[in-house]
Amino acid sequence: MQKKRLANLKEAAIRAFFFTCGVLAILALVGIFVTLITTAFPAFKEINIGQFLSGKTWDPTSPEKAEYGILSMIVSTLLVTGGALAIAVPIGIGVAAYLSDVAHWRVREVVKPIVEILAAIPSVVIGFLGMVLFAPAISKIFHIGHGLTALNGSLLLAVMALPTIISISEDSLNAVPAAYSEASLALGASRWQTLVRVKVPAALSGIIAASMLGMGRAIGETMTVLMATGNSRTFPHLPQAFLESVRTMTANIAIELGEVPYYTTHYYALFAIGLVLFIMTFVVNLVADVVLNKYQEREQ
Amino acid sequence: MKKITLIALATLIVLGGLLMGAKTIQVKGSDTLVNLVQILAETYMEKNPGSALAVLGGGSSTGIAGLTNGTCDIANHSREWKAKEIDLAWEKGVKPRFFAVAVDGVSIIVNEKNPLNEMKMSDVGALYRGDIKNWKAVGGPSLGVSLYGRQSNSGTYVFMQEHVLGNKNYSTDMKEMNGNAQIIEGILQDEGGIGYVGVGYLFDQSGKVRKGLKVLNVSKTPDGQAFSPLDKAAVDSGNYPVARALYQATNGKPTAASADFIRFEISDEGQQIVVKEGFFAISPAQRAENEKNLR
Numbered sequence: 001m002q003k004k005r006l007a008n009l010k011e012a013a014i015r016a017f018f019f020t021c022g023v024l025a026i027l028a029l030v031g032i033f034v035t036l037i038t039t040a041f042p043a044f045k046e047i048n049i050g051q052f053l054s055g056k057t058w059d060p061t062s063p064e065k066a067e068y069g070i071l072s073m074i075v076s077t078l079l080v081t082g083g084a085l086a087i088a089v090p091i092g093i094g095v096a097a098y099l100s101d102v103a104h105w106r107v108r109e110v111v112k113p114i115v116e117i118l119a120a121i122p123s124v125v126i127g128f129l130g131m132v133l134f135a136p137a138i139s140k141i142f143h144i145g146h147g148l149t150a151l152n153g154s155l156l157l158a159v160m161a162l163p164t165i166i167s168i169s170e171d172s173l174n175a176v177p178a179a180y181s182e183a184s185l186a187l188g189a190s191r192w193q194t195l196v197r198v199k200v201p202a203a204l205s206g207i208i209a210a211s212m213l214g215m216g217r218a219i220g221e222t223m224t225v226l227m228a229t230g231n232s233r234t235f236p237h238l239p240q241a242f243l244e245s246v247r248t249m250t251a252n253i254a255i256e257l258g259e260v261p262y263y264t265t266h267y268y269a270l271f272a273i274g275l276v277l278f279i280m281t282f283v284v285n286l287v288a289d290v291v292l293n294k295y296q297e298r299e300q
Numbered sequence: 301m302k303k304i305t306l307i308a309l310a311t312l313i314v315l316g317g318l319l320m321g322a323k324t325i326q327v328k329g330s331d332t333l334v335n336l337v338q339i340l341a342e343t344y345m346e347k348n349p350g351s352a353l354a355v356l357g358g359g360s361s362t363g364i365a366g367l368t369n370g371t372c373d374i375a376n377h378s379r380e381w382k383a384k385e386i387d388l389a390w391e392k393g394v395k396p397r398f399f400a401v402a403v404d405g406v407s408i409i410v411n412e413k414n415p416l417n418e419m420k421m422s423d424v425g426a427l428y429r430g431d432i433k434n435w436k437a438v439g440g441p442s443l444g445v446s447l448y449g450r451q452s453n454s455g456t457y458v459f460m461q462e463h464v465l466g467n468k469n470y471s472t473d474m475k476e477m478n479g480n481a482q483i484i485e486g487i488l489q490d491e492g493g494i495g496y497v498g499v500g501y502l503f504d505q506s507g508k509v510r511k512g513l514k515v516l517n518v519s520k521t522p523d524g525q526a527f528s529p530l531d532k533a534a535v536d537s538g539n540y541p542v543a544r545a546l547y548q549a550t551n552g553k554p555t556a557a558s559a560d561f562i563r564f565e566i567s568d569e570g571q572q573i574v575v576k577e578g579f580f581a582i583s584p585a586q587r588a589e590n591e592k593n594l595r
Binding site for chain 2: 057059060061062063064072131132135136139145146147148226227230231232233234235245247255256258260
């Protein structure tokens, strides 16, 4: 009797422990969101929210007139992230398809861990590579004075997003039931046709999830873009914007938060940028979730 | 027995704290000076066991207000006191004395392929404000100007803005780099580039200006002579225009402890540290002025 009660107690304690762990993650998220909102809100006592989102000039320490417009940073962030995805997604899917369908298992055993090690390289190291290796190459190839451009940032972020995209895409390609490809091959389709028309569509939800996770990594990355994109506050002049220096939202927060006087409009405005970034990543994740669910429903 | 030991220990700690506290010199102010003075203070404390200094940043204004309100013993300031601040200090019975401890100079650098050797200070300002976008307008080749500068959290960013740009906005086209070394990295590769960095960052291991860089001579007035920041005499005499003295201020004649620390800072040993940290040493004239104020 006593023993059973003790066991029940133990069971309840374990249950409570894991429940707390689960709730903790939610609490952390809610806490961050609440802090962001309460710290960002005072900024709009002095800044018009419309001007904040649509203004092109950010110069809070200006001796002439402080300006708080973040549109150029939003566009720069989207530009750098979009560029990174445009490079990383095709390459990532290609590598994943190679590893899952083409490569000899011995090659795969060597290549896959190497790809995963790529994810462990600190972002500051990648940023440094961008400065001394990629940037000079870009300036030579495009005959421009310097390579500290949005393109440089995109290339580096693509390198950083690749391991995530490759790893998860490969897993989802492997998870496609063998019967699918066997049926396709039995019907006379070539291996290429089987891969492109059967396996990739079947694994699409995983591939999209992989791309979205890669995007999450790219959009929030700070140190690499801070070092590699030149951080000029100018509004990107499309279409040659990729060859211009830009400043992303994350880089701006990193640059200015260290020295901003506390509890000033500038301080609150930096948190407001953080809030906008949070909302952007939230929407990306939400869209990814909806897409994933839709595909999963169709598969069932 | 144990209790007695504990009490004795506690008394010792409290007494020690009081003794140390009584001697601690509070230094506060300029962020440009905070690292330098911190290193000077550490070296000084190593050489003088029992001395204690606490160095804080916060900006020149914070230091000046601290000295006026009696919350610090030495104020670091990278700009001169405003008339209003001096008036306020006198009203409160604080009579500041100033000591130049270092000279902050910024060198204007371009790529070695740039044919220009000198520039007017007003032109440097116009380039950084974005008023001039091509080197042709200042006597150079027809090539776009590519601006390199520091980020707004840097003292040098503010110094240039106040001193060279005439308190106007920087061009938003300026690339804002993470430090002096990154600006140099950029200029080395960019033929149209112009940057500003502390003089201490210009040299390679052998003490020569790094290959690929050119340090511009700068003239104060449009028709004046241009001087190099590498010319010690020009900096000392104030002929090199992109430089300013960095000061410390005390309330009246410094106390024996403060005076001893200031003496160390302006000694040859202290000034060697100043140079090692990328600043210029003070001039003989400034040194004489300091000696006068110490007495």
